[in-house]
Amino acid sequence: MIVVITTSTLPNCNSLSPSWRDNSSSQLLSGDISRRGSAMFLTRAKSSPDDYHSTLKSLNSRGRFPRKSLGQHYMLNSDINDQLASAADVKEGDFVLEIGPGTGSLTNVLINLGATVLAIEKDPHMVALVSERFAASDKFTVLQEDFVKSHIRSHMLSVLESRSLLDTDPSLAKVVSNLPFNISTDVVKLLLPMGDIFSKVVLLLQDEAALRLVEPALRTSEYRPINILINFYSEPEYNFRVPRENFFPQPKVDAAVVTFKLKHPRDYPDVSSTKSFFSLVNSAFNGKRKMLRKSLQHISSSPEIEKALGVAGLPVTSRPEELTLDDFVKLHNVIARE
Structure with a gap:
């Protein structure tokens, strides 16, 4: 009221x-x-x-x-x-x-x-x-x-x-x-x-x-x-x-x-869904010291995450604190298309 x-x-x-x-x-x-x-x-x-x-x-x-x-x-x-x-x-x-x-x-x-x-x-x-x-x-x-x-x-x-x-x-x-x-x-x-x-x-x-x-x-x-x-x-x-x-x-x-x-x-950065984008970001930082291929396993398997990282131009050993906003946008959009 x-x-x-x-x-x-x-x-x-x-x-x-x-x-x-x-x-x-x-x-x-x-x-x-x-x-x-x-x-x-x-x-x-x-x-x-x-x-x-x-x-x-x-x-x-x-x-x-x-x-x-x-x-x-x-x-x-x-x-x-x-x-x-x-x-x-x-x-x-x-x-x-x-x-x-x-x-x-x-x-x-x-x-x-x-x-x-x-x-x-x-x-x-x-x-x-x-x-x-x-x-x-x-x-x-x-x-x-x-x-x-x-x-x-x-x-x-x-x-x-x-x-x-x-x-x-x-x-x-x-x-x-x-x-x-x-x-x-x-x-x-x-x-x-x-x-x-x-x-x-x-x-x-x-x-x-x-x-x-x-x-x-x-x-x-x-x-x-x-x-x-x-x-x-x-x-x-x-x-x-x-x-x-x-x-x-x-x-x-x-x-x-x-x-x-x-x-x-x-x-805004071009993402298919802001909700799914920030869900990915938050999930990534939940395991901040983990590599993304581990912390994002609930989204896709480790090999699929590694492949998405490669397509996005990122090392397969990437951790969340190493990614810029543009990096996260690229990674999200690759995963969203798969």
Whole structure:
């Protein structure tokens, strides 16, 4: 069920006592922030950027604290949000999907650039906060859902059809998001096969994960089926590293911004069936250290796999971590024809 939170459902902010405290932030919350004046960041001028103090103040005003179970780390540097939007080339009239808007600091940048934003947020408290913050804007909608369980294709098709009916620019949508680190792989798997809907997916990910997704080397333990999937559906690019000091609470690792330029379905590698192709890839990596003639025995006999490898121009002793995307495509197509 889709739940759209409106301002009529929000609690009275004045009734919430500031109870968020920890060793690193209690002095800031009781001292530095209070000296910045009584005006809440939710009611500041639209063009004002977010910063360290406003992010902490907005959370403290609600008695909220980041939830570890949801992987919440809030951005404290408005320049990073600007660079995220710049990486996606967000401009007037764009439609942007944002996953996990949190306090709305990135959302604010996207709306100020003229984009219409659909946000998906799992935490009901954050839904309430951004609903109130952007209540006056006709360019913002938030759905309270778990993104990895949501019917995002259905949501997006409905939105894009509505925009087309309104004679607006029918260009594809974009994704710009500061993701919770714990769902990054699931999000990538869900979004990249949607090149008929999105043109770009720009994500802030854990730095080590970003490197594994974008720059894995053949014949290494980091080379996995998801690398084949990423290159099948997109052209990935590692943009820049974001030091951990830019987040609250500070995570134990740095982050990085990655851009996935999605391929349109007509530009996917030529395979007879994407389902059977990725089934072959996953089967190959299930026995990662095994030769393919062994790990693919459930598909064909060892001699038949050896023959297919030869026809595809690959050594009969090939292992999965030695094959590029093009190699897997050739091997799949040879096996599919037999």
